[in-house]
Amino acid sequence: MISIQNVEKNFTLHNQGTAVITVMSDANVEVTPGECVALSGASGAGKSTLMRMIYGNYLTQSGSIRVDGVEVVGANPRDVLDLRRTTLGYVSQFLRVVPRVPTLDVVAEPLLALGEDEGAARNKAATLLARLNIPERLWSLSPTTFSGGEQQRVNIARGFVHPYRALLLDEPTASLDAQNRETVMCLIEEAKARGAAIVGIFHDESARDRVCDRVPDVTSFLPKGDA
Amino acid sequence: MTLQKSSEEFFTEFSENSAPRPLFRVANIEKRYGQRIGCTGVNFDLYPGEVMGIVGESGSGKSTLLNCLAGHLEPDQGEVLFDTRDAGLVDTVTMAEPERRMLSRTDWAFVHQHARDGLRMSVSAGGNVGERLMAVGARHYGQIRDEAIDWLGRVEINETRIDDRPSAFSGGMQQRLQIARNLVTGPRLVFMDEPTGGLDVSVQARLLDLLRGLVRQMGLSAIIVTHDLAVVRLLADRLMVMKDGHVVETGLTDQVLDDPQHAYTQLLVSSVLQV
Incomplete structure (x- = not known):
């Protein structure tokens, strides 16, 4: 479902003497449907970079990244947007939304973008927000004023509201209490059960042990000599 | 309204069509002011429902380009093709003036930075x-x-x-x-020149939300010129970065903002307080 082959990534810093920094070379990861793979490695080893390359907001210099058969490397924007709308979900650590939009609409938005009926989309969003213990009195408010943990749960709801067949999770349990963490674990297990392929970053070891099938170390993708 | 209904019908037909064709195709546009370049070598396709942002500093040629695309300025070179309802892709630069005026009253719309320029x-x-x-x-x-x-x-x-x-x-x-x-x-295509410029922040947010909703509900395509990277982050699917009349970088909006490739884009992104 997600196939990463011989991938190389470098950054060219034009405003710092055109320094070219190679941060990854010969990266290979395969994720099959129903599988959850946790990227591991020290901070700065390139876990988030690899996730962003899969999502397409980082360019990949060479190699191949396929999601559900769609080649992301060198793809035109339309194809990446289409992939994100239908197939590839991303729960980032940061919530980025239009200010003043109610939380319920923020969560329902991925469904509306797919053309789902507004009522049905809001119902699904409401169900998920309730499961994640966001009090109903907050649903009509913008999440920009929420606490960190609440924002993260809104982000998670947005990422799970549509049954994406490929999911990227960047520390989905980072600032959650035990009860909400349990809910997120269940959401991940349900996604796996319906056949979603998941790539995640989990610093929470017990969460990682519970839901992840493999833990490739991205340190091995560092350019030789740097590792 | 009959006209609106026909536009909805058009889009239903369009979305059922398995191989979508561009709504708008810009080929090799150039505009000079004497020796000085307004904009040059601009090429892109815009598909139905897509929103493209054009960013760059003052004097980068982005407004000149927008005015050439919308028929307010005549480019010195190049084609601006629009997928008209009855004749398919037609070059609007060489189109007869009455036809172009009709287009700008029906399928096209232009939102000016200063509302008083677009209102009576x-x-x-x-x-x-x-x-x-x-x-x-x-x-x-x-x-x-x-x-x-x-x-x-x-x-x-x-x-x-x-x-x-x-x-x-x-x-x-x-x-x-x-x-x-x-x-x-x-309309099927909306040109916007700094639509949130000059508005205070809370009003901007409301307008952004409104525009996003309308784009989604009406299946609009839009070209938005702005110098505000936060605005394009929230509104545009794709981005075109201009400097000195040239397009220096294009791509998916979050890719251009998160992993800019060109020296100028890197400078632009790193100069912003927070995108």
């Missing part, structure tokens, strides 16, 4: 919205007024203000009225 300040709010309807042949007063009320509501202007002149409106309301006036005829 001496005509009531309802009149401003109704005028565009009459320009495409609506004659029934009651229907025009109903449609105007509907659109004022959509842009969150209370219908009690329908007989007020825009000069009595705040800047944010004027901008929303301009949007209503532009979208009432169900």
Whole structure:
């Protein structure tokens, strides 16, 4: 479902003497449907970079990244947007939304973008927000004023509201209490059960042990000599 | 409104078509002011439902480009093709003037930075919205007024203000009225020149939310010129970065902002306080 082959990534810093920094070379990861793979490695080893390359907001210099058969490397924007709308979900650590939009609409938005009926989309969003213990009195408010943990749960709801067949999770349990963490674990297990392929970053070891099938170390993708 | 319905029907047909074709195709556009380059070598395709942002600093040629695309300026070179309802892709640069005027009243819309450039300040709010309807042949007063009320509501202007002149409106309301006036005829392509410029931050947010909703509901395609990277992050699917009349980088909006490749884009992104 997600196939990463011989991938190389470098950054060219034009405003710092055109320094070219190679941060990854010969990266290979395969994720099959129903599988959850946790990227591991020290901070700065390139876990988030690899996730962003899969999502397409980082360019990949060479190699191949396929999601559900769609080649992301060198793809035109339309194809990446289409992939994100239908197939590839991303729960980032940061919530980025239009200010003043109610939380319920923020969560329902991925469904509306797919053309789902507004009522049905809001119902699904409401169900998920309730499961994640966001009090109903907050649903009509913008999440920009929420606490960190609440924002993260809104982000998670947005990422799970549509049954994406490929999911990227960047520390989905980072600032959650035990009860909400349990809910997120269940959401991940349900996604796996319906056949979603998941790539995640989990610093929470017990969460990682519970839901992840493999833990490739991205340190091995560092350019030789740097590792 | 008959015109709007036909636009919806058009889009249903369009989305059922398995191989979508571009709504708008720009090929090798160049505009010079004497020896000086306004913009040059601009090429892109825009597909139905897509929103493209054009960013760059003042003098980068982005407004010149937008005006060439929208038919306000005649480019010295190049083609601006639009997928017309009856004849398919047609070059709007060489199109007869009456045809182009018709296009700009029906399938195209232009939202100016300063609402007063896009509104008739001496005509009531309802009149401003109704005028565009009459320009495409609506004659029934009651229907025009109903449609105007509907659109004022959509842009969150209370219908009690329908007989007020825009000069009595705040800047944010004027901008929303301009949007209503532009979208009432169900256009398929909207050009926007700094649509949130000059508005205070809370008004900007409301306008962004409104625009996003309208783009989604109406299946609009849009080209937005702005220097505000936060605005394109939230509104645009794709981004084009201009400097000195040249396109220096294009791509998916979050890719260009998160992993800029060109020296100028890197400078632009790193200069912003927070995107």
